[in-house]
Amino acid sequence: MFSALFKAFAQLGDPRLRAIVWRGAGVALVALIALWALCWWGIDHAGTALAGRLAEDGFWNDAIEVLVGLGGFAAVMVASFLMFPAVMGLAQSLFLEDAAGRVEDRYYRDLPPADEQPIWEGVKDGLSLALVTILANLVVLPIYLLLPFFNLVVFYTLNGYLLGREYFELVAVRRMTRPDVQRIRRRYGGRIAVAGVPIAILMTIPLVNLFAPVVATAFMVHVFERVRRQAGAPATRTA
Helix, strand or coil: CHHHHHHHHHHHHCHHHHHHHHHHHHHHHHHHHHHHHHHHHHHHHHHHHHHHHHCCCCHHHHHHHHHHHHHHHHHHHHHHHHHHHHHHHHHHCCCHHHHHHHHHHHHCCCCCCCCCCCHHHHHHHHHHHHHHHHHHHHHCHHHHHHCCCHHHHHHHHHHHHHHHHHHHHHHHCCCCCHHHHHHHHHHCHHHHHHHHHHHHHHHCCCCHHHHHHHHHHHHHHHHHHHHHHHHCCCCCCCC
């Protein structure tokens, strides 16, 4: 697994992979800026409305607006931290088919051509990952807030499982039917979940998370090929 991760990082020297990184990062940045602007608009209006209801013009009115602003800022920062992996993954899902193909061209030249996935399939999978990740993290948000240190274990375990599953399926569905992918994933579920943990860690490191989805895709191509060969599964869809 470590060798697979090393190969994934090493291939960032490929200009075409770097181009995917920057395209995805640009899309993700635009999406996050739009979300931040929407959140700040809502916080500003909520603070003004709350201050108007609870206090007359003056010190307390200003104090309530400041407190709501600070609370909103903290909430936006926490939400950004939790949502960035999902947003970045969704943005780069548009380009990850190319990333997987580049890895196969370099390391697995014996493979027959993979089935090209329609763009809408990548977008659908990216949306699914984004929504599931956001909802799952919202469910365990009280643990993140109330249990220091243990919250990190929960965060990386949960997101490692989710990201490992989704990236494995993203790579595997190019060469297997979805029922076959699910059977393989259930059989090697523990290994795939463990492979997801370094992906989750990369997604939360500033700057590194800009190219984490591409590294995750390259890494998971190696994981998938090892699993597929151990399972004796064909390299192309059988149905």
